[in-house]
Amino acid sequence: MKFPDAKKQFIKTWGTLGSEWGINRSMAQVHALLLIAPKPLTTEDVMEELSISRGNANMNLRDLINWTLVSKELIAGDRKEYFVAEKDIWEIARRIAKERKRREIEPVLKALIQLQEFEGTKSNLEHQAFIDTVGKLGKFVGKMDKSVEVMLKADESWFFGTLLKLLK
Amino acid sequence: MKFPDAKKQFIKTWGTLGSEWGINRSMAQVHALLLIAPKPLTTEDVMEELSISRGNANMNLRDLINWTLVSKELIAGDRKEYFVAEKDIWEIARRIAKERKRREIEPVLKALIQLQEFEGTKSNLEHQAFIDTVGKLGKFVGKMDKSVEVMLKADESWFFGTLLKLLK
């Protein structure tokens, strides 16, 4: 396989994964492109490589910066903005985990805890099933949240090495 | 908060989480409804409770069955099909993990391994950056895959117990 095809294939694969995980396909593709770029790219580079519009490239780059997966880089003597992706895979995983925890797990946890205030009637089957499920789900999501915290504090070799060895 | 509101709130919360994770909002809502149902529901029950069409209810129930999160239940002397959700939260998590591993992680891993066949030119910066990133990503996704395998074999108290104890 020649380089241009390998590159296309990689971008496509990452884009597919992104969309399966609720992430905009273009955003995942811009990320893929930057992940394999040996040097900072401009908005124009991204537009050209992925055949997307300026607005699209700009918005997705901005989103990637919000996710802290990409940062702007200034190059002396050039007015253009350049972009680079974080290349350390473990660091990427941590940043994604951190954001998803904040954006998704925490609000759900909060909602579930709030729903635990519902008291209901002891003799009412529907009420009891609700209380039971919401209680168990709340506990579970709480543990998930704590687990992500552990992962955020850990370093990669501890996480994959020590932990997984202990769990076997 | 009264029961009907708590119920609505729960269904809404679960639906939102679903759509953030690339799952059809209706499918997540049908799941939520079944999770808190004290007894099996029919397609009609689902249609009515969620104000969705017969076709929609049917398709989402079928999808949930494919995910092994819901099963059909026969009630003697009744021609209708009834549906129940798995209620054990750890079991739900395992089944989701199992399916996502199979549908998403494994194909990406396969693609990344295949891309590692690309050899490239030593003096070519682009080639070297590509090889480096794809190699590291492949290793990482491989570890993720293994971790999910561990989780699938573990039981809940072992998994969260060990993990969370190590935090302290």
Added chain:
DNA sequence: TTAAACTTTCAATAAATATTGAAAGTTTAA
């Protein structure tokens, strides 16, 4: 200042995805 170089915004449009509902298909009781 000014104007060129560059970035951002956003209303219009396109594309993707979900939903409907009626028709076709299947099963069962009589």
Added chain:
DNA sequence: TTAAACTTTCAATATTTATTGAAAGTTTAA
């Protein structure tokens, strides 16, 4: 058998989400 009871399918439609591109906004060099 048949027809009622029930489930599934799928083309049409609606809804949501992503993309475009030109205009507005910002920054910088001269």
